Amino acid sequence: MKNLILFAFFAFFSTISALSAQDAGDKLIGLWEPSNGKVRIKIEKIANKYYGKIVWLREPNDPQTGQPKLDKNNPDQSMRSVPLKGYRMLKDFVYADGEWNNGTIYDPESGSTYSGVIKAKDDNTLDLRGYVGVKALGRTDVWKRIQVK
Amino acid sequence: MKVLLFFWGFLLCFFFACTESQTITFKTAPIALVASGPLFEGTNTAQGEFSPNIADYLKQQGLAPSSLQNATLQKVTLTLPDSLQSDLVSEITLQLAADQVDMQKVAVLNPVPAGQTQLTLSVAQEQKKIADLLQQNKILLVADVNIKKDMDADWQATAVLEFLLTVKK
Amino acid sequence: MKYTNCSLYNAIKLSGTLVPLRRLCLLLVFFCTITVLQSQTPDTSATQEEDYSQYETVTFTDVSARRYCSPKVFDLSPQRFISLAWDVQAPYSSLFSLPGAYSPDLKQGNDGESATAAYTGGFRFGANIPVVSRNNILWQVGANVWDTRYNFKDLTVQEGAAGLTRILDERGLRTMGLNTTVFKPLGETTFLLFQGSADLNGDYTLSDFQSLRYLRYSGAAVWGRRPHDRKQWGVGISRTYRVGEMNYIPVFLFNYTAPSRRWGTEILFPARAHVRRTFNPRNLLLVGYELEGQSYRIAQLSTADQSWEIRRGELRARADYQRKLSGFVWLSAQVGWRYDWSYNVDALGNDGREFFRGFTGKQSYTMLNQMGSALYFNIGVHLVSP
Numbered sequence: 024m025k026n027l028i029l030f031a032f033f034a035f036f037s038t039i040s041a042l043s044a045q046d047a048g049d050k051l052i053g054l055w056e057p058s059n060g061k062v063r064i065k066i067e068k069i070a071n072k073y074y075g076k077i078v079w080l081r082e083p084n085d086p087q088t089g090q091p092k093l094d095k096n097n098p099d100q101s102m103r104s105v106p107l108k109g110y111r112m113l114k115d116f117v118y119a120d121g122e123w124n125n126g127t128i129y130d131p132e133s134g135s136t137y138s139g140v141i142k143a144k145d146d147n148t149l150d151l152r153g154y155v156g157v158k159a160l161g162r163t164d165v166w167k168r169i170q171v172k
Numbered sequence: 173m174k175v176l177l178f179f180w181g182f183l184l185c186f187f188f189a190c191t192e193s194q195t196i197t198f199k200t201a202p203i204a205l206v207a208s209g210p211l212f213e214g215t216n217t218a219q220g221e222f223s224p225n226i227a228d229y230l231k232q233q234g235l236a237p238s239s240l241q242n243a244t245l246q247k248v249t250l251t252l253p254d255s256l257q258s259d260l261v262s263e264i265t266l267q268l269a270a271d272q273v274d275m276q277k278v279a280v281l282n283p284v285p286a287g288q289t290q291l292t293l294s295v296a297q298e299q300k301k302i303a304d305l306l307q308q309n310k311i312l313l314v315a316d317v318n319i320k321k322d323m324d325a326d327w328q329a330t331a332v333l334e335f336l337l338t339v340k341k
Numbered sequence: 342m343k344y345t346n347c348s349l350y351n352a353i354k355l356s357g358t359l360v361p362l363r364r365l366c367l368l369l370v371f372f373c374t375i376t377v378l379q380s381q382t383p384d385t386s387a388t389q390e391e392d393y394s395q396y397e398t399v400t401f402t403d404v405s406a407r408r409y410c411s412p413k414v415f416d417l418s419p420q421r422f423i424s425l426a427w428d429v430q431a432p433y434s435s436l437f438s439l440p441g442a443y444s445p446d447l448k449q450g451n452d453g454e455s456a457t458a459a460y461t462g463g464f465r466f467g468a469n470i471p472v473v474s475r476n477n478i479l480w481q482v483g484a485n486v487w488d489t490r491y492n493f494k495d496l497t498v499q500e501g502a503a504g505l506t507r508i509l510d511e512r513g514l515r516t517m518g519l520n521t522t523v524f525k526p527l528g529e530t531t532f533l534l535f536q537g538s539a540d541l542n543g544d545y546t547l548s549d550f551q552s553l554r555y556l557r558y559s560g561a562a563v564w565g566r567r568p569h570d571r572k573q574w575g576v577g578i579s580r581t582y583r584v585g586e587m588n589y590i591p592v593f594l595f596n597y598t599a600p601s602r603r604w605g606t607e608i609l610f611p612a613r614a615h616v617r618r619t620f621n622p623r624n625l626l627l628v629g630y631e632l633e634g635q636s637y638r639i640a641q642l643s644t645a646d647q648s649w650e651i652r653r654g655e656l657r658a659r660a661d662y663q664r665k666l667s668g669f670v671w672l673s674a675q676v677g678w679r680y681d682w683s684y685n686v687d688a689l690g691n692d693g694r695e696f697f698r699g700f701t702g703k704q705s706y707t708m709l710n711q712m713g714s715a716l717y718f719n720i721g722v723h724l725v726s727p
Contacts, residue, residue: 027363058476060408060529061570069219070271070312076215086600093282096622099298104282105265109215109316115274127274130727132415133622135669137727150475153727155669160422162474162727 048118055166075113096134128153202330209326218315226306239340243303247334248279248293258288263318270308409476409526410567415598419725426721429462433713442705450709453502460492479524487516508641512544534563543638555693571598583632585654585683623665630658647688654682675719681712
């Protein structure tokens with residue numbers, strides 16, 4: 024009986040803890056703008072990981088072709104016809120210990136993929152750091168939450 | 173010196189002889205992809221999932237589950253319920269994801285030919301960790317579908333993926 | 342059902358009814374299990390479709406949010422975190438004068454030493470690490486170590502010559518420096534750029550090190566504008582040793598990329614200026630020039646009263662091909678022509694205190710030297726910034 028009581032309390036507090044962690048991770052979900060204002064990113068959750076896709080571009084069309092911009096700098100030639108609008112440039116971020124980690128950031132301008140870590144400064148501000156190998160060799164960009172008028 | 177070279181050469185031959193591999197094809201059952209309406213002009217997301225059960229498949233082929241050395245996606249076919257569905261779509265990008273493996277883009281079709289019920293996507297030349305994906309319990313298909321105009325109904329398709337497996341004999 | 346004779350440990354009263362504790366615990370476990378299972382269901386928020394046109398008009402949730410301009414424009418050659426390169430020159434002639442007092446207006450002094458520099462080269466290491474890297478300020482610190490070795494042949498020495506050729510042949514020249522760069526965007530289109538460095542240059546070795554009182558300081562301050570993603574310009578002032586001796590000169594920054602994204606410019610005049618041809622994001626070619634220079638103390642010629650320093654300045658006209666090898670590792674290969682701007686020697690006070698000659702000063706040189714021009718090559722591997 025004592026064991027059952029202990030187990031029940033353990034299960035209860037574990038559940039509360041797990042749900043709180045998930046809620047904390049979900050505050051990444053929403054619409055964000057990087058500091059240069061060139062794109063707007065919608066971050067969503069798919070199967071316990073967080074992904075960000077481009078939903079708006081300041082210059083949506085390629086000035087040379089007049090057509091919607093494609094991922095023409097992708098190192099994989101077979102993937103260069105993927106449109107940038109809707110492109111998932113943030114992938115596989117997992118929430119743990121107060122930050123979103125283990126993800127990658129793709130820069131369509133250069134076709135480069137960096138490792139990434141995201142921290143929330145507050146509910147409306149993210150520090151998104153892309154780095155090469157070690158976190159010291161990277162750059163942090165501040166993203167601001169935006170909302171549809 | 174010559175003895176050493178002979179020894180290493182023999183060892184290499186022995187190694188390769190013991191790890192001779194073969195390739196087999198693994199084709200999934202049709203996987204339902206659905207983007208729930210109403211859908212708006214632009215990119216919309218259709219999702220589906222399947223359990224590869226690669227271990228069972230390998231056992232059926234008389235191979236041990238641990239014999240899988242490598243895997244590549246060879247072909248992606250989408251079947252649409254009627255030709256109107258392909259008329260509405262301008263581009264499709266397909267990604268695969270699983271809990272323990274990073275999401276990756278595996279196929280794209282841009283532009284989507286109109287009036288078709290069967291679409292074959294161009295498969296990515298660079299593929300990573302497909303073998304790892306196949307060893308997961310569940311794989312998520314995420315299709316980013318660019319719809320040409322607003323529609324109230326769902327967008328649906330079934331996907332069949334064909335993989336080439338490299339296995340140890 | 343009523344329960345009587347239940348102790349507090351075995352029952353809890355709920356809504357007026359005594360409920361067995363065992364049942365309550367089981368209920369709690371059941372509730373927790375269901376809750377956890379529900380929360381593990383894959384989130385389908387990604388399939389909730391949206392009208393993309395709504396993202397045209399948005400507002401910041403935090404009204405104090407601002408946008409800042411980037412320190413780069415499109416297609417600039419990649420910034421390097423860590424560099425390792427080998428620099429080598431083809432043979433050329435050298436002519437060093439006898440020590441004396443030579444007006445800067447003279448082309449040549451009294452011949453003292455002549456030779457052929459059969460080999461001039463060495464490694465160059467650089468590191469630039471971001472200390473603070475945010476969208477409203479970028480602060481980097483760096484270090485560099487350059488080593489130059491000489492091998493002279495066919496040496497002819499006149500009586501009274503200083504013996505500089507022999508010293509260079511035996512000891513070579515090296516530079517060790519620390520530098521810092523701060524990029525401060527003031528808004529979406531305006532920025533400030535500060536650079537500073539301290540370099541120790543001379544014929545010293547690790548076992549025979551040079552006093553830090555002979556550090557040479559350089560710096561620049563630029564105010565600039567970045568009107569769009571393909572253009573960035575600025576004006577400023579710098580203190581520089583690029584022509585071998587200390588000078589204060591204006592600087593002009595102009596980084597530009599054409600709408601075609603195929604060519605552009607990378608200019609920090611007068612220090613360097615290049616036209617860039619971008620083949621693709623992984624291959625580019627820069628053609629132009631760079632001024633290199635420092636003031637090198639020659640311990641072997643210095644005395645208790647004087648510190649002799651070579652005012653070494655070079656103009657390197659070059660083609661620089663850069664290519665991505667893998668990930669963030671790039672290769673650079675330069676070929677060009679090295680023109681001797683200055684190899685003259687000044688005798689400073691023993692404290693090494695600098696003086697300003699500039700372009701019009703009449704202070705005498707202790708030696709007037711010429712180094713012939715030469716073909717040069719430089720190949721390097723770099724870890725570049727995202």
